[in-house]
Amino acid sequence: METFNKGNIPTKLPGTGTSIFAIMSQMAAENNAVNLSQGFPDFPVSEELIEKVHFYMKKGYNQYAPMPGVPALRQAISGMFYDNYGVRYDPDTEINIAAGATQALFTAISAFIREGDEAIIFEPAYDSYAPAVILNGGLVKYAQLQFPDFSINWDALPRMITHRTRLIIINTPQNPTGSVLGKEDMEHLEKLTRGTDIIVISDEVYEHLIFDGLKHYSACLFPELARRTLVIGSFGKTFHATGWKTGFVLAPEKLMAEYRKVHQFVVFAGNTPIQYAIADFIGNKENYLHLGEFYQAKRDFFVKKLKKSAFKILPAHGTYFQLLDYSALSDLPETEFAKWLVKEHKIAAIPVSAFYKNGDDYKILRFCFAKKEQTLTQAAKILSEIK
Template identity: 55%
Template structure:
């Protein structure tokens, strides 16, 4: 019997999190906070449930939530999306990415991705018969090479997928990067998915360059976002997609048969919670304090470190410590040292190994201090 994705292994996140449990290790592998969500948000969800909002939501999402998202995007990026026709609430950003690919990619279509890449991109492309064209970002700065992108474009290229702030490197796409992407996509009539789940987690005064800010680019782009990443509740699995009406119409054709709609009381809660912009505008300071606290604790370590510019991940270069593969090194850290991390080669084209592991610093200070003590001992 033939299956569609026979070569796809179990996610590295599942593997390393299981190892963390098996060896009672501090888990800095999977990207989730170990501190609670805002009690105000939890109270809003509870209130919505008690008030009876427990049946199906509208397919595209509650209008109140789509409306407040439109206001947020307009305020931040000076771009107006019609809440009636250009916004869909999704079961997390991964579902939004899956749905956008499902709605647009057919057999033989080529899709350019930048590796290291979030591990849902390539399998989803392949699931619908697309061909993955990987462009490897180079350590340590992971800056995109737009001349290489131009050389990779062919008559079969249908889409380019970007991710900024970038997981796992912590790199940010600059304004010039987005202008280059805009020129290339427009000149070659290529669609874009802009994965912006970490849009509010940016450090050192840098500014998020959303695809929404670039008029010509926004007209051919699906933007995906995540409430789970933004508001410390990844288990709620809720996000949204922005796209011009023509693209969103095709997106919703798949969405209606994929999940139809998503959690109703949570939508009610977020529509109220987003009315206070401080809930997301305060995130850069909040997470930069965690990044800086963690890196200060690692000053005596043997790892080479370039501070992350965004996301709640940090790369640690162990090339001065061991010649092992990053997978072997990460496994040994878990088993022998009691700390679970993510080897980054699994996200790269041809599993290229830069001798780097990824750690998540969305943790309590006690966890970060304990983790740093272990890493300093290596």
């Protein structure tokens, strides 16, 4: 077969290769390792929720959903946010269902980034933000979260804003660090963007996975901020069903109108029977209100098992990820140490350097603790034996 133009195919993402998540998961499978790398649970989805999906499949709800999403689910989300935050989003004009939060993020970025626009993201950052900006002709500006607590430097941030700043993307609770933005952080952002045309994307997919008595301060709680913000959530994260790829977007009507212009051509609609099932399921608050306690118990279980290890445990106040500092064990760069762990000790994690544009290396790995106690016990035993 002839190569296209003698193999000189132009690329829009020249620095992008296979993701570290795919690499580490493949290595875990090849080495029969305990896989705490990719963020997915190894315990079952609620039987009740599965039965509801089956019910709607059997009932014949198997064709395209409306482009904005099934009305029953949009209404249920509106009620859920009013109950949880006292904020009302109109289910017809301000809520849209997405085929997962990553699709929602890509669509939101595509809707607002134009050629030459700037987007500010905070590193270490979830890996889909920057490529989506670049694919739409935008320029990414990287703000560094302050090590070791991964907080925002609010004194430095204003100096990054120019007349070309179009987007600021925040993530709380934050993947990969487990840090959480507080009320003062959101007030800083509200003040910083006041009187500007800056749009905010607030990635809140772990909103229910928050620990230690902390509160989730959604962007929707701050009126001036909410008027310029698209809030993005994920039922895959909330209900341990990452493979279902069902998320949602909340935004004021004018922003949502722009989002939907793009959404219809990216995916058009999400999975129909799953939307109906989730609409029923979130009608019962007990199905999501105690998730923080559930995952904090898993975090505490894992951390307790690691007390005698040589790893230093960094605080994780949200998500289902735990960062471990291995600097007392090795001087190897993070990616090399992560690969060594898989090959020599049969356990897989993600190097946090993969979440930095320039591969900043603090000798830290990210471990997913959304696992059964048996899996966490096995993982902790392996890690504790490394000297």
